Amino acid sequence: MSSMVSNPRLEVPTTAAPDMARENLIHFDAVTAKFGQLHAMGPTTLSVRRGEFVAIVGPSGCGKSTLLNMVAGTLRPSSGSVHYDGQQVAGPNSDVGYITQKNYCVPWRTVEGNVRMPMEFRGVARAEMDERVKYALAQVGLTGFERAYPKQLSGGMLQRVMIARTLAYGPSVYLMDEPFGSLDAQLRTRMHAKLLEIWQKTQATFVFVTHDLQEAITLADRVVVMSRRPGCPKLVVDINLPRPRDVVDIQADPAFGAYVKQLWHALDVD
């Protein structure tokens, strides 16, 4: 699904070369983040290709979420620049879907109403909206819960509502910040399978922040290991495991174990 609206809040293309922009959807160019005295991140240079599934792992406070916020345009880099689709990010980027541990359901709307909301913001036609809501809820296994209110749902279900909501409006990029951190192991595995399915169907780009190495390897094409604060990429590993992946079987793959070991050591040394 491609983006439905052109994004007026992005500035005119500046420095990024056109051919590079075509391949790289997101490009961080020597970005740093400082919060007052705290030097949280950088300098970080990193590119995410169109349609790629990138996982970012690292210790707490190394600026993983900061990177996502910069793509979403809710945080400006202290120095350096972030390019999205060849254009410098200068304000809220509504071409992204942002999913965190916190659920942003509004309590006065039903599940259906919540999934509908971003499409209302974007002026999607009613008939198409209904269709997309139905499809998205079916994708996350929430058919039958259309009329339930958020207060009635468990944490795992709310998280699925958030995913359905994002899926329904179809952003080009899914920014996910430890989205399954509060779910139990079984549900989390199920969500992994669902997520890979969605990734394959939508061909969207996924940037997935986690501190769970297994989760990162299971899902991603590429895992970026961040160093301790001030965080910057210290190791980037291509995960050459076959696709489509079975989220359970893949863990038995010897190569999987080798990746875990490699990443673990990279995390461990500092």
Next chain:
Amino acid sequence: MSGIIEIRKIPRSRWRRKLSSERAFDSFLQLAMLTGTLLLWEWLSTALHAEFWVSRPSSVAQAMLVWARSGNLASDLKLTLTEAGIGFLIGSLAGAIVGFLLGWVDRLGRLFEPLVLSLYTLPKVALAPLFVLWFGIGPLNKIMFSALLVFFMVFFTTFQGTRQVDRDLVANARLLGASPMSIWFKIAIPFAAVWVFTGIRIGLPYALIGAIVGEFVAADSGVGFRIKEATSFFDTSAVFAGLIVLMAISMVLLGLLKLIELRLMRWQNPGDIITTEIGA
């Protein structure tokens, strides 16, 4: 993957039945207490020869009947309710709008905070004589005074509530593509609505207070005027009749409001929690 997650509703009918039988018993108890109080009142006021001070239920009922027969009850009720009703509408509308604006726009809130706080502590009843000066002794005076009291109640709760609008939720909506208009109408106002309703519920009795105080100060009819008139004739029974009428009005209005609130705010109490059970 789909179909693995089963839905199960907690069976609650049994304790719900128990709850409802308990409720029925409570209602019976309340009725019994009311009857007991009335009987005690009747008996004590006769036994202690205190009828002049506290009247007794049978005399109050009689006074009520006289009031109704004279045709004054209907016209007094109509007048007082009209004054309180219009005042209530003006006050809650103005309170909700001003409260929302000052709560939502941080700068406005900061700017007006000292004024707001100083008005908060002012006993509003002290303004009643001034209102006679401004708006005369007709219904307009009572309407404005009602509106003033209700305004403050609705204003303060809305102001506090709107300030608590989850800013993360707003930032998220912006990311989802919401225009400033959408954020107002789809996030901020629904969020504040709960508080507006709380304010309205607290403010409703004040509409009546405003009308009654207004009638105490200067009037020639209305329930408040009738109570004052009866007091000056030392007619305690008629005073109590007036009080009971006021009480009845309040109860009816609150019930009405509760009904509207339940309708509009269904999401706050949507029913059973749905649990998911993960099957094998």
